[in-house]
Amino acid sequence: MDPLDSPNSRPALAAQSSPQGIAADLVAVLVAVTSGEPRVLTIQDQRALPSGPFELAHRSLQSGLRAWVERQTRLPLGYVEQLYTFADRDRAGATGQHVISISYLGLTREQPTFGEHEARWRGWYDYFPWEDHRDGPPPLMEKTLQPGLKAWASAVSDRTAQRARRQRAAMLFGFEEHSWNEELVLQRYELLYEARLIPEATRGSSSTSTSNHAALSNTPGHAMILDHRRILATGIARLRAKIKYHPVVFELMPDTFTLLQLQRCVEALAGRQVHKPNFRRLIEQQELVEETGETSQDTGGRPAKLFRFRRAVLAERAIAGTKLPVSGA
Amino acid sequence: MDPLDSPNSRPALAAQSSPQGIAADLVAVLVAVTSGEPRVLTIQDQRALPSGPFELAHRSLQSGLRAWVERQTRLPLGYVEQLYTFADRDRAGATGQHVISISYLGLTREQPTFGEHEARWRGWYDYFPWEDHRDGPPPLMEKTLQPGLKAWASAVSDRTAQRARRQRAAMLFGFEEHSWNEELVLQRYELLYEARLIPEATRGSSSTSTSNHAALSNTPGHAMILDHRRILATGIARLRAKIKYHPVVFELMPDTFTLLQLQRCVEALAGRQVHKPNFRRLIEQQELVEETGETSQDTGGRPAKLFRFRRAVLAERAIAGTKLPVSGA
């Protein structure tokens, strides 16, 4: 079953307003990696993703997004990919118009932000602190999430349902025997939402139902408006899956870079460490990069060769196959 | 780059009608596999995919699709997944209203169709005859597509561009040294579209531009209205990718089945043969199925054990990892 739109991910809400037409919004997850940290462009005091109306003047959704982003932020968008279309939930705005949100993932390099719309770059682990396993599982997993999820699992009467809940939590968060799977970003967020460990979950509902408010006091991660955090989770999940078989990482790198910089970028996105020798072996044997001839001695240590991305591989292999190792440390 | 919405996949078309609001359509790719053939539900004399307006009465897009499909066709929808949202091209209908199409993939089992809307099941290789490689590359690849694509590659003056075109065609269709990749359904369709080897490509344009009409005479595959064939290609591609790491095949199988039936189903979807012993090894070592205790002797030969899908694996492993081998024969 598709994790998005799973039947129990949102409380049922019968639409009441009569259809006055539909408006389409574009929502963008714009990602950059700066000094080893994955970052996302935000607006509204870092509580929202950039979004705007889809204007019919553009010949496609994608070109519409491109034009709009580049006008608003002057970022050159390297790679763009559609994420998902949302139309559920309390999206009826003040006008009574229903809004469909079409979300996109865009990769770029961080630039000084322009004043308009108070756009700011912010590290994406501010919103998902439990997703950063580069130095092992973060403490809040054990301190906050595990108890909260345990409480959620116990909050149901049926014995079998309890076990199912516990199993689901363990599988998604790597408790007990289960190993951590960095791609399940969205499913984890939706579980936390369902368990009401996320402020967004209790926002609209008028404090009915069985929420465990105890855990809500120290709720993890920075919240966002509407379902923007969910959209961000979708984008992170997609990107983490994509870097494994498609050379999109290079859209986030400067023109020339060292292999360690590239590795740090992959680690930042995947949220876990990578075995250095294996990483280099895979990069080189796939001929993804070529030496520039120059070296860099930024970090203090033996100078590292500088490389650049071989754009030709996009034509040679297209999607066919390009693997990056994202595995245990 | 996302193959959908690639900048050159459609001729530029400036929107002229003033925005009168936007309508949202749902388009469904409903798939079943019957007697070893992948089939798709069609309407309008098999020239269209089922589609209808998104009604705001539903609490989500997905539940809207479910309700609508089950009302129209009385099919129980097992697995549903969003495919893509289209808003480009000449989607301005007679009313001048712009239409956004949100497409979904649904898996089911073929049922006798009900009269309404002249719904009919049709083999999907009727629309994409070049995608069926179960008995090796189909003859039309060499007889029709290769010459047509060669002509398209030669139709450009620049030497470098010619080579790029030839390489792209070879990579996608497995010419020369390249091997066939069954997942590139959409990219192949878009290349044929770009090369104007598909009737949909020359439909709206008033016979200008450099089309090679010679090849158009024996254009391969059954055409559809609007971009429905493109949507179908998207669905096939998604499904071919998905069966490799997620046990969705079972949504297309009857309750009990033999391993060979299961294999034939996978082969039908993937469009290529599968190594039998390896297939069985993978299925069994992953404990995806359990014996029913009964046997089937339909085909004449040693009776085969009947199996059923272990639905528990969905809870145990969720998305984590389930591999089906789709490789050479």
Next chain:
DNA sequence: TGATATATACTCTCGTTGAGCATATGTTAT
């Protein structure tokens, strides 16, 4: 000069995967 940090290279083992072969147990034709 030595300590340290990084870059770069090599080796080894294990599991997976692709592929071929052998055997078991039915049905169908002669």
Next chain:
DNA sequence: ATAACATATGCTCAACGAGAGTATATATCA
């Protein structure tokens, strides 16, 4: 009845790739 055949089921082997560890080279810094 028997041979031929078709399918089911099980086993083996070689090649490859992934994970993990170790060793050496070359710079900076105290």
